[in-house]
Amino acid sequence: xxxxxFLILPxxxxxxxxxxxxxxxxxxxxxxxxxxxxxxLAYVNFTAPNFLNNNNEEIEVISDFIIRKFxxxxxxxxxxxxxxxxxxxxxxxxxxxxxxxxxxxxxLIYTVAPVINIAENSELTTILEIPAEDTHYFYxxxxxxxxxxxxxxxxxxxxDLSTEGxxxxxxxxxxxxxxx
Amino acid sequence: xxxxxxxxxxxxxxxxxxxxxxLYDFHELPQTLLLNPGAEFSSKFHxxxxxxxxxxxxxxxxxxxxxxxxxxxxxxxxxxIKKVIDNxxxxxxxxxxxxxxxxxxxxxxxxSSYLSFGYxxxxxxxxxxxxxxxDLFYDGNSEINRRYELDKFGIRAEMLGxxxxxxxxxxxxxMQIGARAKIYSGVFNIRSKINSAVFYTEYGTNNIYxxxxxxxxxxxxxxGIIFDKxxxxxxxxxxxxxxxxxxxxxxxxxxxxxxxxxxxxVTGSILDIGFVNNSKNVESYRSKGAYQLEGIQLLFDxxxxxxxxxxxxxxxxxxxxxxxxxxxxxxxxxxxxxxxVSYKFGRPRLDECRFxxxxxxxxxxxxxxxxxxxxxxxxxxxxxxFFERRVNKNVQAKITYTVDSYSFKNIGLGISTKLGAFNxxxxxxxxxxxxxxxxxxxxxxxxxxxxxxxxxx
Numbered sequence: 001x002x003x004x005x006f007l008i009l010p011x012x013x014x015x016x017x018x019x020x021x022x023x024x025x026x027x028x029x030x031x032x033x034x035x036x037x038x039x040x041l042a043y044v045n046f047t048a049p050n051f052l053n054n055n056n057e058e059i060e061v062i063s064d065f066i067i068r069k070f071x072x073x074x075x076x077x078x079x080x081x082x083x084x085x086x087x088x089x090x091x092x093x094x095x096x097x098x099x100x101x102x103x104x105x106x107x108l109i110y111t112v113a114p115v116i117n118i119a120e121n122s123e124l125t126t127i128l129e130i131p132a133e134d135t136h137y138f139y140x141x142x143x144x145x146x147x148x149x150x151x152x153x154x155x156x157x158x159x160d161l162s163t164e165g166x167x168x169x170x171x172x173x174x175x176x177x178x179x180x
Numbered sequence: 181x182x183x184x185x186x187x188x189x190x191x192x193x194x195x196x197x198x199x200x201x202x203l204y205d206f207h208e209l210p211q212t213l214l215l216n217p218g219a220e221f222s223s224k225f226h227x228x229x230x231x232x233x234x235x236x237x238x239x240x241x242x243x244x245x246x247x248x249x250x251x252x253x254x255x256x257x258x259x260x261i262k263k264v265i266d267n268x269x270x271x272x273x274x275x276x277x278x279x280x281x282x283x284x285x286x287x288x289x290x291x292s293s294y295l296s297f298g299y300x301x302x303x304x305x306x307x308x309x310x311x312x313x314x315d316l317f318y319d320g321n322s323e324i325n326r327r328y329e330l331d332k333f334g335i336r337a338e339m340l341g342x343x344x345x346x347x348x349x350x351x352x353x354x355m356q357i358g359a360r361a362k363i364y365s366g367v368f369n370i371r372s373k374i375n376s377a378v379f380y381t382e383y384g385t386n387n388i389y390x391x392x393x394x395x396x397x398x399x400x401x402x403x404g405i406i407f408d409k410x411x412x413x414x415x416x417x418x419x420x421x422x423x424x425x426x427x428x429x430x431x432x433x434x435x436x437x438x439x440x441x442x443x444x445x446v447t448g449s450i451l452d453i454g455f456v457n458n459s460k461n462v463e464s465y466r467s468k469g470a471y472q473l474e475g476i477q478l479l480f481d482x483x484x485x486x487x488x489x490x491x492x493x494x495x496x497x498x499x500x501x502x503x504x505x506x507x508x509x510x511x512x513x514x515x516x517x518x519x520x521v522s523y524k525f526g527r528p529r530l531d532e533c534r535f536x537x538x539x540x541x542x543x544x545x546x547x548x549x550x551x552x553x554x555x556x557x558x559x560x561x562x563x564x565x566f567f568e569r570r571v572n573k574n575v576q577a578k579i580t581y582t583v584d585s586y587s588f589k590n591i592g593l594g595i596s597t598k599l600g601a602f603n604x605x606x607x608x609x610x611x612x613x614x615x616x617x618x619x620x621x622x623x624x625x626x627x628x629x630x631x632x633x634x635x636x637x
Contacts, residue, residue, distance in 0.1 A: 024252040031257050035320040040475040042488075043387040050480060064478040069489040086388055146478060171475070172388040174322070 032180030034079075039173050041083070042066065042146060046167040048091075051150055051159045058158050063147040065102070074177060075139050081130040082174040083112060088123045091165035092157055096149040099128065101141035110137035118167070199551045200236075201564040201580045202594040202607035203626055205447060205520055208576045209596055209605055210286055210630055213296050215518060216449035217346040217358030218435035221294065222635075228284030228298065229629035236279040238609075238624035243272035265318055268311040271332035273558050276305040281628065288635070296360075297345040301422060304514070305337040306557045321381055324389075330377040334557035338511070339367040340456065341422035346433065356437040364429035366456045367421040368404035369511055373557065375399075387475035394472075396500055400465045401509050403427050403458035429456030431513055443524045443542065452513035459508040469500035514555035522547025522566075543570045549580075560584065574598055582609075603630040 044064075053059050083099060095118040101110040112128045130138060148167070150159070206212050207220040211234050228234065244264040249257065279302045286296030310332035321328075346360030375397040384390035404427055405414070420426075431454020438446045476488045524542035545568040552561040562584035570576050575597050582590040587610070594607035609624040 022252040023247060023250040025250050027250055027252075027257040031261065033258075033261075033318065035318060036322060037320050038322050038381065038389060040384065040387050040389040040391060040473060042476045042478045043474070044478040044480065045386075046480075062480045064480045065485070066476060066478075066488045067490075069493075084388060148480075169478075170384075170387045 032178060034176070034178050036174050036176045039175070041171040041173045043170045044146075044168075046148075046169070048159050048161060048163040048165065050167075052161065056161055058150065058160075061147060061149050063145055065143045065145050067143055068141055072139050074175075075136075077177045077179050078135045078138065079132055079176045079178045081135060081138055081176070083128040083130070084125070084172045084174065085116065085128065086125045086168075086170040087116070087118055088166070088168040089118050090121055091159065091163070091167060092120050092155075093153055093159065093165075094118060094120055094151055095167060096151060097169070098145075098147050098149075100145040100147060101137050102143040102145055103140065104142045106143070109140060110134065199553075199560075199562045199564075199582065199584065200607075200624075200626065201549055201551060201562065201566065201582050202578055202592045202609065204518055204549055204551075205522065205547070205566075206568070206576075206578055206594060206596065206605075206607075208598065208603070208632075209628075210284065210296060210632065211281070211626075211628065213286070213294075213346060213348065213358070213360070214300075214344075214433075215451065216435035216437070216447055217296075217360040217433050218348055218356050218437050218449065219358065219447065220356065220437050220445070221348070223286075223288065223294075224633045224635050225287035226285065226296075226630055226632040228281060229631070231280065231282055232629045233284040233298075234279065234281035234300065234626065234628040236277075236281075236624070236626045238275070238277045241272065241274045243268050243274075262318075265311075265314055268314060271308055271310045274305075274307040274309075275558070276303065278303045284630070292350040294348040295345070296348070299341065299343050301339070301341050303339045306335070306514075306555065307337075308332055308334045308557050316379070321379075325380060325382050327378050327380045330374050330379060332374075334371075334373040336371045336514075336555065336557045338369040338456075339418075339422070340426070340429075341365040341367070341424075343424075344433075354439050358433075358435045360433040362431040362433070362452075362454060363424070364431060364454065364456050364513070365422055365424045366404055366427035366429065366458065367418050368402070369427065369456065369458050370400070370402045370405065371511060371556070372400035373398065384474045386477070390472060390474045392470075392472045393500070394470045396467055396469050396471075398467045401458070401462075401511075402464065403462045403509070404460055405463075427456050427458045427460050429511075429513075430454055435518075445522045445524070445547075446520070447522075448519040449517070451516040451518070453515065454513045455510050456513070457508060457510055462506055462508060464505040464507065464509060465502055466505065467500055467502040471496055471499045514553050516551070516553045518549065518551050520547050520549040522568075544568070578607075598632065601631045601633050603632045604628070605630075 050062065051058055087097070089095060097116040097118055099112040100108055103109050112130055114128070116126065118124065200215055203209065203212055204215045205219065210221055210223070210226045210228070212219045213221055244267070248264050249260050251260070279300055281298060281300040284298035286294055288294050310330055312328040313330055313333060316328050341364070343363040344360050346358060348356060348358035350356045377396045377398060378394045379392065381389050381391050404421060431452050433449065433451045434453070435449030436447065440446060473492070476492065478488070479486055522545050524545045526542055526544040547566050549564040549566060550561070551564070553559060562582055564580050564582040566578055566580045568576070568578040575595065578594040580592040582592065584590070589612050590609060591611045592607065592609040593611055594605065596603060596605040605628055607626040
């Protein structure tokens, strides 16, 4: 039947001449995905009693720790880490803030640079970076420490129960991955 | 990672859908009885070549083809991937369906009935993913206040062996009906769906950001998989499970052929009305709830040290309750519906054609075929125009043009040859993409060998 031949012959030609246009599967070697994920982190709102001991005397250092419990997945692809800090200090005192990584036995293995000097009655927003060469500490750490140091006042002011003021600390972390 | 991506892309090149429009109503082939137990197939008896009577492979993706990514056009592959993702719809589907007929046979009973039976293995995977989930992975979550809707996510995957026996019975000159009973032996089954879930990040009050995971309602059921077994042990279990040692189920196919007159025929079938009772190695999860996280409020209290991380986990588990269930569950097989109307015309010119011995036999057939499958994860419909022609006494051919939600230019060609009792066939879909196979989003290949013995009278 002519109609059938008319239909089937072109299809057979297509079928027998089947081919592929130029593709290069080696391009997969160049495939990469750069992405980042933000996570809310720690926050705290200090008032004067936070900086006093049981005898209501000013203390020099206060610290708190978060135990790391996330696994190592993503370790090979983590390119850098950024810590965003928003700090507002209405005390008439300076503070020094640092984020420190500790190993299993409590030894300090890494301090995120730079250590932040929080001036009296100030507001600051800053981003601290853990560069690619240091990201392994992020996974080696067992504890992440947040430390506020209260240096002696130049003016001789000390904090007591009646001192007004707050130190507000807010933070977030952004993990930058390069999947390639 | 690279290997996984490559495998995914490789599979995506192979095509899409479970529609078997070329095989349906191809009445020279006994395998058409698997698509319509009431189909117009006649022989004295047939036997399929063991393991080679029907090899069927279909797979694909609704979203893109390998050519979209690996086209050697000098454009950076990452730019092309980004373009593909940008062109995704609200959700995309990936499917894989593979069947291997191990045994197939049938013979004509004295009372105008045809008994057919056999055994085949089937692997079926449907994976639906929302674009928002891809965006979340690809672009990260730094877009504040963007609501990522995760509710389109779903997966169904199963491997099973199917023992079947069917009877085709001609009731009168106008009507033929058929039914096929099936016993399923499931190797494994996974089904999972996020019925609802929204994730977004907004600026917080106490902290910089506030993450929200709202309206979580998701489940995952699995059977036949032992998660803590190693790969070798799992593979070792497959032969036992596929031969009635797995999760058992029952099913039935029903079909008919109605000859309205000598030339007009209506057919229909409903396949896999059945279930599998998943009772072995069952593990299920149900999650419901909502959670928001503004961060960890540090207390700086040396007298009362906190395990903040553990507190977070506890708080999450309290708000998003996940139940682990070790209880049998029943899965319905994805239902498949077929229907066709055809018109025969043109008498054969060659006197030696076997079909000329029968009254009202025509050499050509044109028709319209509708197909749909209904499933929890994905439903699909397709419409096909077909033209079937007995080329000569040894060759029968069929051409199809199919439209479904993934392609408007799917042309298929099926050829069946018969030399004596030896029958072989090849049914190939999506011929237009043969000029560039890598650009195909959908293609299917079915091939097989049978021995078909016809009545001498």
